[in-house]
Amino acid sequence: MSDFKGRQLQIVFDLNKCLECHTCTMADKLMWTNRSGREYMYWNNVETMPGHGYPKGWGNNRNQTETGSGQILGGGFKDVVLEEGRTDGKVKSRGPVQREGKDPDLENDYGIPWEYNYEEVFNPGDSHDTPGATGIRPHYKGKEVVPKWGPNWEEDQGAGEWPNHWAFALPRICNHCAHPACLAACSRKAIYKRQEDGIVLVDQERCRGYRHCVRACPYKKVYFNFSTGKSEKCVLCYPRVEKGVPPACFAQCPGRIRFIGWKDDKNSAVYKLIHEWKVALPLHPEFGTEPNVFYVPPLGNFKFGGDGEITNERVIPVKYLGALFGGVENVKRVQGIILEEREKMRKGIKSELCMTLIGHDNADRFQLNVGGVPYKTAEEVQPVKTQFVTPSEDDAKGYKGGV
Amino acid sequence: MGFDVNDMEAYLKDAIDKGYLTDRIMKKTPRIAIWHSCNNYRNKTGTQWWRENYLKHIELLICTELRMTGSAQSADYVLSAATDYERWDGRETTTNLNFTLFGQAVKPMFDRRTDWQIYQGLAKVIQEKAKARGIKSILYGKRTIDLDSIYDEYVQNGELDTDEKALKWHHMKSTVLGGEKGYEKFVKEGYVQAKGDGKYGPYLDDAPSRSLRWQAIDKMPGPMKKQKTNTGRFQFYVDHEYHIKLDQMTPKPQYTDKWRGGPQSPRRPDGTPYQLVMNYPHTKWGIHSSYRENQWLMRLQRGDVYLYLNPKLMAEKGIKDMDMVRVYNHVGEWFARAKEWAGLPPYVVHTEHGWDHQLSKNWSHYNNLNCEFLNPLEMAGGKKGHIVYTGNHTGNRVYYETGVDIEKVAG
Numbered sequence: 001m002s003d004f005k006g007r008q009l010q011i012v013f014d015l016n017k018c019l020e021c022h023t024c025t026m027a028d029k030l031m032w033t034n035r036s037g038r039e040y041m042y043w044n045n046v047e048t049m050p051g052h053g054y055p056k057g058w059g060n061n062r063n064q065t066e067t068g069s070g071q072i073l074g075g076g077f078k079d080v081v082l083e084e085g086r087t088d089g090k091v092k093s094r095g096p097v098q099r100e101g102k103d104p105d106l107e108n109d110y111g112i113p114w115e116y117n118y119e120e121v122f123n124p125g126d127s128h129d130t131p132g133a134t135g136i137r138p139h140y141k142g143k144e145v146v147p148k149w150g151p152n153w154e155e156d157q158g159a160g161e162w163p164n165h166w167a168f169a170l171p172r173i174c175n176h177c178a179h180p181a182c183l184a185a186c187s188r189k190a191i192y193k194r195q196e197d198g199i200v201l202v203d204q205e206r207c208r209g210y211r212h213c214v215r216a217c218p219y220k221k222v223y224f225n226f227s228t229g230k231s232e233k234c235v236l237c238y239p240r241v242e243k244g245v246p247p248a249c250f251a252q253c254p255g256r257i258r259f260i261g262w263k264d265d266k267n268s269a270v271y272k273l274i275h276e277w278k279v280a281l282p283l284h285p286e287f288g289t290e291p292n293v294f295y296v297p298p299l300g301n302f303k304f305g306g307d308g309e310i311t312n313e314r315v316i317p318v319k320y321l322g323a324l325f326g327g328v329e330n331v332k333r334v335q336g337i338i339l340e341e342r343e344k345m346r347k348g349i350k351s352e353l354c355m356t357l358i359g360h361d362n363a364d365r366f367q368l369n370v371g372g373v374p375y376k377t378a379e380e381v382q383p384v385k386t387q388f389v390t391p392s393e394d395d396a397k398g399y400k401g402g403v
Numbered sequence: 404m405g406f407d408v409n410d411m412e413a414y415l416k417d418a419i420d421k422g423y424l425t426d427r428i429m430k431k432t433p434r435i436a437i438w439h440s441c442n443n444y445r446n447k448t449g450t451q452w453w454r455e456n457y458l459k460h461i462e463l464l465i466c467t468e469l470r471m472t473g474s475a476q477s478a479d480y481v482l483s484a485a486t487d488y489e490r491w492d493g494r495e496t497t498t499n500l501n502f503t504l505f506g507q508a509v510k511p512m513f514d515r516r517t518d519w520q521i522y523q524g525l526a527k528v529i530q531e532k533a534k535a536r537g538i539k540s541i542l543y544g545k546r547t548i549d550l551d552s553i554y555d556e557y558v559q560n561g562e563l564d565t566d567e568k569a570l571k572w573h574h575m576k577s578t579v580l581g582g583e584k585g586y587e588k589f590v591k592e593g594y595v596q597a598k599g600d601g602k603y604g605p606y607l608d609d610a611p612s613r614s615l616r617w618q619a620i621d622k623m624p625g626p627m628k629k630q631k632t633n634t635g636r637f638q639f640y641v642d643h644e645y646h647i648k649l650d651q652m653t654p655k656p657q658y659t660d661k662w663r664g665g666p667q668s669p670r671r672p673d674g675t676p677y678q679l680v681m682n683y684p685h686t687k688w689g690i691h692s693s694y695r696e697n698q699w700l701m702r703l704q705r706g707d708v709y710l711y712l713n714p715k716l717m718a719e720k721g722i723k724d725m726d727m728v729r730v731y732n733h734v735g736e737w738f739a740r741a742k743e744w745a746g747l748p749p750y751v752v753h754t755e756h757g758w759d760h761q762l763s764k765n766w767s768h769y770n771n772l773n774c775e776f777l778n779p780l781e782m783a784g785g786k787k788g789h790i791v792y793t794g795n796h797t798g799n800r801v802y803y804e805t806g807v808d809i810e811k812v813a814g
């Protein structure tokens with residue numbers, strides 16, 4: 001495949017701001033993945049790093065634990081050489097796509113989407129304060145198992161030891177790569193990258209469910225739908241994006257960590273962060289897919305010394321961050337710039353970088369620029385004529401709220 | 404924290420003598436209780452002692468609840484309450500400026516009623532009965548309650564006899580919700596932004612809802628209206644006599660090595676200190692929420708109640724991640740699954756609170772492991788602007804109070 005020539009949306013997640021609240025995950029779940037064989041999928045997920053992540057052991061050569069050892073699911077391209085001196089993960093040369101990774105297992109690597117047997121759990125047994133439930137707990141409908149994995153299984157676990165334990169949140173969606181491994185691996189040519197925005201989609205008509213894409217995506221962001229027998233993935237909410245509305249997980253993020261805009265729009269926040277300030281780095285550029293989601297790496301807090309005093313050393317090892325975000329040098333440089341700019345702000349000098357990262361208003365973070373405005377709300381695009389009807393006006397409700 | 408049962412009695416007596424606490428709680432035990440919007444058994448410390456000692460005195464316990472919670476199970480009557488989706492109601496939060504509408508997506512299902520309906524209904528019946536029995540009014544503390552007109556008063560002679568009217572009335576009374584125009588926006592768009600001076604501060608466009616403008620920026624705490632904090636002062640160092648006596652003037656976030664085995668260590672009845680201290684702060688998965696057991700949120704956890712343990716402690720006890728653990732002390736036991744967390748000192752175990760007992764093995768609860776009804780720090784009072792509790796308040800947790808042992812069990 002030759003280089004992508006179309007227009008590309010780019011994305012920045014500022015990890016220093018993520019609250020690990022999973023609102024993004026729930027927005028995605030509500031919008032796309034709560035039905036029809038998608039229950040186990042998390043097109044958007046948030047995982048505690050370091051850890052095995054979701055699915056368990058995603059990555060190539062190393063997984064995302066502190067040591068990088070244990071189960072590794074594989075994928076990506078062979079023999080990747082990155083262009084030197086760049087921070088955006090541009091690839092100089094790459095070998096063939098690696099399709100021979102492991103198919104993640106539903107029970108062990110994703111985790112069964114449990115259906116709780118609420119009736120059994122909440123109803124009393126012989127007396128009012130003894131449980132009615134029997135069997136293995138927790139009480140799942142149908143299948144009685146102790147869960148083995150889940151989308152947030154390692155919440156807060158991280159690494160290191162008290163009081164210098166360390167962890168940070170890593171929200172992940174499909175990277176809508178410029179050179180997608182999923183697309184390269186598909187022998188049916190069912191995966192395509194849209195010219196108008198670079199969104200990577202699986203054509204549900206063409207897909208035959210071979211799952212080469214699942215094995216080839218090193219980020220494990222393609223999921224196999226066991227009900228339909230086809231592969232599915234994050235669609236970057238393209239029906240919204242086409243109309244200028246940011247994807248649901250972006251719009252809902254209370255931490256305001258998410259930025260979206262065009263690679264060719266020099267005024268966009270994403271352009272400034274990725275290409276001007278170069279403080280947003282791709283996740284594992286060495287996989288060779290040229291991801292379009294970029295991360296501002298976390299600074300982390302300071303280590304405690306022996307007497308509980310605060311030292312100058314950061315608690316998150318930069319070596320680990322380097323392994324995730326394209327090398328220690330890149331991460332150190334980004335951290336240096338951010339600390340310097342923060343220092344400016346402390347002295348009362350306005351820092352353009354800090355203001356961009358704060359992104360006070362939606363318009364500061366979302367520049368989709370459809371119809372001459374930076375972004376639109378879902379309500380603007382699809383107005384709801386009557387959102388609420390007062391009880392007194394609503395005869396259909398047949399209810400007035402009195403006694 | 405360095406006090407025992409006798410000290411506790413002495414604090415209580417002292418607090419009442421000095422007028423920090425009302426003596427009503429000592430004079431008269433409650434006979435009828437209505438628990439509203441609060442699952443006490445889930446939230447309160449010393450659950451089993453509550454059940455045993457409190458229920459003994461109560462002839463009638465009424466619970467307003469969404470489902471059969473632990474508390475509702477003990478009630479004589481459960482008044483089935485409408486959920487947020489079934490109510491025409493409003494809410495403010497402490498984090499954003501908007502007053503938000505509960506737009507009643509559906510009318511209350513089954514026999515559920517909204518809060519306003521429930522209490523209106525109760526008031527109505529009380530008034531009818533009072534009239535029938537010829538009771539005019541009763542004395543409650545210093546207040547007289549007119550039972551024969553309690554309903555008329557409640558609904559202001561019919562003016563507020565529906566949720567809708569009550570909500571509008573509330574809206575129009577507010578000084579920050581924009582009156583008639585604000586109300587129009589509120590019911591059309593589902594929210595209205597608060598603007599202007601509230602009771603404890605101004606609502607500003609570019610600041611959080613609790614802007615603390617008057618207190619922290621303009622530094623004008625004082626007795627004047629418009630210059631008030633809740634207590635009249637801001638405290639980072641608490642200089643109340645009880646706090647000084649118990650060495651709790653500043654928050655101490657960690658039960659450190661220094662404290663272990665010392666006078667603050669929780670002990671077994673034989674006087675030996677417990678190996679572990681248990682800690683159970685707010686959960687991020689349902690702070691003050693009725694939906695702690697929501698399936699989608701549970702899937703983002705481990706599907707079971709869990710206990711965080713330091714890996715060294717786990718190795719010592721032969722416990723592996725996801726094993727079932729019995730947590731026990733001389734007052735009770737509780738079961739949870741082990742979750743490894745190196746972020747914890749090896750002498751502290753930790754769970755996130757908010758679980759109802761039905762979610763635990765054998766319907767046990769971590770609140771069975773603690774026994775404080777009252778927290779001596781919450782008996783503080785006086786006229787110097789310290790934070791005061793009313794005495795009706797059930798104690799918050801005492802941070803280092805609960806000592807436990809753990810062991811691996813089947814299940």
Ligand code: SF4
Nearest residue numbers: 174175177181182217
């Ligand atoms: S991150 Fe998305 S576009 Fe990139 S290889 Fe994986 S599924 Fe394909």
Ligand code: SF4
Nearest residue numbers: 019021022024253255
């Ligand atoms: S990305 Fe945003 S919504 Fe998702 S966990 Fe972080 S702060 Fe919450």
